[in-house]
Amino acid sequence: MTDQENNNNISSNPFAALFGSLADAKQFAAIQKEQLKQQSGKQINEIYKSLTLNGLHFLADELTASPDDSDNSVSESLDEFDYSVAEISRSFRSQQEICEQLNINHMIQRIFLITLDNSDPSLKSGNGIPSRCVYLEEMAVDLEDQDWLDMNNVEQAVFARLLLQDPGNHLINMTSSTTLNLSADRDAGERHIFCYLYSCFQRAKEEITKVPENLLPFAVQCRNLTVSNTRTVLLTPEIYVDQNIHEQLVDLMLEAIQGAHFEDVTEFLEEVIEALIMDEEVRTFPEVMIPVFDILLGRIKDLELCQILFYAYLDILLYFTRQKDMAKVFVEYIQPKDPIILNISCLLKTPGVVENHGYFLNPSRSSPQEIKVQEANIHQFMAQFHEKIYQMLKNLLQLSPETKHCILSWLGNCLHANAGRTKIWANQMPEIFFQMYASDAFFLNLGAALLKLCQPFCKPRSSRLLTFNPTYCALKELNDEERKIKNVHMRGLDKETCLIPAVQEPKFPQNYNLVTENLVLTEYTLYLGFHRIFCR
Numbered sequence: 001m002t003d004q005e006n007n008n009n010i011s012s013n014p015f016a017a018l019f020g021s022l023a024d025a026k027q028f029a030a031i032q033k034e035q036l037k038q039q040s041g042k043q044i045n046e047i048y049k050s051l052t053l054n055g056l057h058f059l060a061d062e063l064t065a066s067p068d069d070s071d072n073s074v075s076e077s078l079d080e081f082d083y084s085v086a087e088i089s090r091s092f093r094s095q096q097e098i099c100e101q102l103n104i105n106h107m108i109q110r111i112f113l114i115t116l117d118n119s120d121p122s123l124k125s126g127n128g129i130p131s132r133c134v135y136l137e138e139m140a141v142d143l144e145d146q147d148w149l150d151m152n153n154v155e156q157a158v159f160a161r162l163l164l165q166d167p168g169n170h171l172i173n174m175t176s177s178t179t180l181n182l183s184a185d186r187d188a189g190e191r192h193i194f195c196y197l198y199s200c201f202q203r204a205k206e207e208i209t210k211v212p213e214n215l216l217p218f219a220v221q222c223r224n225l226t227v228s229n230t231r232t233v234l235l236t237p238e239i240y241v242d243q244n245i246h247e248q249l250v251d252l253m254l255e256a257i258q259g260a261h262f263e264d265v266t267e268f269l270e271e272v273i274e275a276l277i278m279d280e281e282v283r284t285f286p287e288v289m290i291p292v293f294d295i296l297l298g299r300i301k302d303l304e305l306c307q308i309l310f311y312a313y314l315d316i317l318l319y320f321t322r323q324k325d326m327a328k329v330f331v332e333y334i335q336p337k338d339p340i341i342l343n344i345s346c347l348l349k350t351p352g353v354v355e356n357h358g359y360f361l362n363p364s365r366s367s368p369q370e371i372k373v374q375e376a377n378i379h380q381f382m383a384q385f386h387e388k389i390y391q392m393l394k395n396l397l398q399l400s401p402e403t404k405h406c407i408l409s410w411l412g413n414c415l416h417a418n419a420g421r422t423k424i425w426a427n428q429m430p431e432i433f434f435q436m437y438a439s440d441a442f443f444l445n446l447g448a449a450l451l452k453l454c455q456p457f458c459k460p461r462s463s464r465l466l467t468f469n470p471t472y473c474a475l476k477e478l479n480d481e482e483r484k485i486k487n488v489h490m491r492g493l494d495k496e497t498c499l500i501p502a503v504q505e506p507k508f509p510q511n512y513n514l515v516t517e518n519l520v521l522t523e524y525t526l527y528l529g530f531h532r533i534f535c536r
Contacts, residue, residue: 104218105148107211109133111203111222112154113188114161115174116140117147122176132184135172136160151218158200158229162193165241193233193240194248201226201268227268231275235282246291250299250316257312266319273325286329293333301340304358306381310344314388317341321395324403331396331406336413342389345441346378382448389449397453397514405484408517412489414438414446415524419492422531443529450522457515469516471506486511490520 106128109115115133117124118140139160140147149157164170168189190196204223211219237245256265276285296313303310320326343349346359359374360366366374396407418437420426426433457464473493475486483489488511 100214101148101150103128103211103215104150107207107215107219108149108154108157108222109174111207111219112158112161112200114149114157115172116143116149116157118172119147121173124174124176129174130184130188131173131175131177131181132171132188133174134161134164134167134170134188137170151221154222155225158225162196162229162233162240167191192248192251193243194230194245195252197226197230197233198252198265198268201230202264227271227275230268230272231279234272234276234288235279247295249292250295253316253319254312257315262315262319266323270323273323277325285325286332289326289329290333293330297340300344303344305344305346305385306358306377311384311388314341314385318388318391318395321392322399324399327396327399327403328406331403331410335406335410336417342442342445343439344385345444346382347439347441347444349439349441386445386448386452389445390452393449393453405489408487408489408521409483411446411521412491415521415528416491418443418528421528426532440529440533443525447522447525447529450518450525453518454522457518464515467513467515468519469509469512471508472512472516472520474502474506475508487514487517488512489517490524493520493524 109129113130113133114136116136116139118135118137136157139153139157143153146153161167168185168191171185171189187199190199201223204219204226207219208216208223233240233243233245234249237243253262253265253269256262273285276288296316300310300313303313317330320330348357359378360371363371393407396403398404421433421437426437456462457467472488472490473496475488476494477491478486478488
């Protein structure tokens with residue numbers, strides 16, 4: 001625009017009349033134009049600086065203006081300023097999305113130790129990626145041009161990893177390091193899928209504490225994915241070839257107890273159990289967990305009292321009696337079985353047969369000191385064993401009314417089924433006796449544990465002991481519902497011989513307290529257990 005045209009525009013502008021002269025109006029217009037020019041230049045420089053910090057130099061040339069630009073170019077820049085900012089903003093968001101996707105891919109690789117990228121390790125940055133991963137070749141071929149993992153395909157990728165029979169054969173280097181890393185190979189190539197999913201759960205937990213806020217939801221989603229896949233593994237173990245899932249669960253818990261990280265494993269199990277309880281369409285929760293108890297008790301029966309491994313397995317059972325859902329399965333599982341665990345002791349497994357007995361094999365050749373040491377060791381292990389049994393019973397009694405009723409019913413049924421131990425013929429026909437009734441070891445262990453339960457109210461001058469109600473022993477046969485309401489789980493006591501016959505029918509209460517039932521169960525257990533010893 002020429003000066004003549006500019007003067008004509010100003011003179012024809014009706015607002016020019018507000019100024020004292022045409023020269024004043026021209027001076028005001030020139031000042032406003034200069035201020036607008038400076039302001040636009042400042043905004044453009046700010047955008048340029050932001051883009052430079054993000055490595056987007058390629059757009060900078062389009063925004064910077066030369067000092068020699070004409071007034072017309074400044075006007076055009078101002079006219080197109082909004083459009084340019086929008087384009088820059090879109091480009092910047094695109095770069096952010098690419099950066100976020102790259103971070104998600106790296107995070108998934110760190111958690112699950114899997115990848116779709118088998119490119120040359122020297123071409124990768126090496127920052128934030130694990131040294132070894134399992135390459136999912138088939139999935140990479142199916143996805144063709146996509147060589148990264150995201151939240152849309154991670155579930156498919158994890159499932160593909162679980163189906164690999166030998167993941168160690170699919171390991172690739174993710175970095176250019178040539179240092180041998182056996183732990184990285186072991187972790188990435190873990191063949192036992194239950195242990196692999198637990199390790200993924202732990203790595204996801206670690207990521208949650210480290211990732212920036214924008215990646216936190218994705219880390220949590222990966223953590224939840226490990227739980228949902230573990231649930232699937234337990235519900236449908238048959239689809240995973242050469243995998244004994246329940247044995248892997250027991251082995252993982254055993255390793256955790258021996259390695260002092262049991263709380264980490266139980267945290268994982270708690271979430272898996274919750275997921276199993278919420279989805280029982282394929283299999284019920286007891287159906288899923290009964291094989292675990294089969295394995296546990298199958299291993300325990302082959303152990304001896306003085307083996308440390310025996311107490312590690314007891315600690316696993318002890319945890320199950322504290323976990324409300326597992327405890328329900330356990331008390332149902334042992335009915336009406338004679339638990340193998342209570343048959344372990346220092347006693348001869350078959351009276352009179354000393355072969356394969358682990359204690360006092362050659363007492364005549366042992367010194368008194370050696371015998372005392374052996375006795376002390378046995379007493380120490382027996383005390384530890386009885387303490388574990390006591391804790392299990394206590395947990396089941398206190399956990400819920402349901403587990404309390406079930407364990408008391410089991411105790412009552414066991415004692416009722418063994419009432420024949422007091423018969424005269426029991427000592428005369430031992431071969432039949434041992435086929436029909438529980439062993440002496442069973443009653444020794446059960447009696448010791450029940451005595452511990454009675455300790456709180458058996459102290460001298462205990463006020464709780466006065467709440468004992470002897471009419472419990474005179475109750476007639478009740479149905480299951482009445483037993484549950486009245487807290488009566490012993491059977492057949494009314495048929496026992498009374499020292500003092502009742503003159504009249506006693507007045508029975510609405511229900512009985514635990515003190516009464518504990519004392520009756522304990523006394524009857526000791527009576528059945530030691531009767532045949534006293535009567536020999």
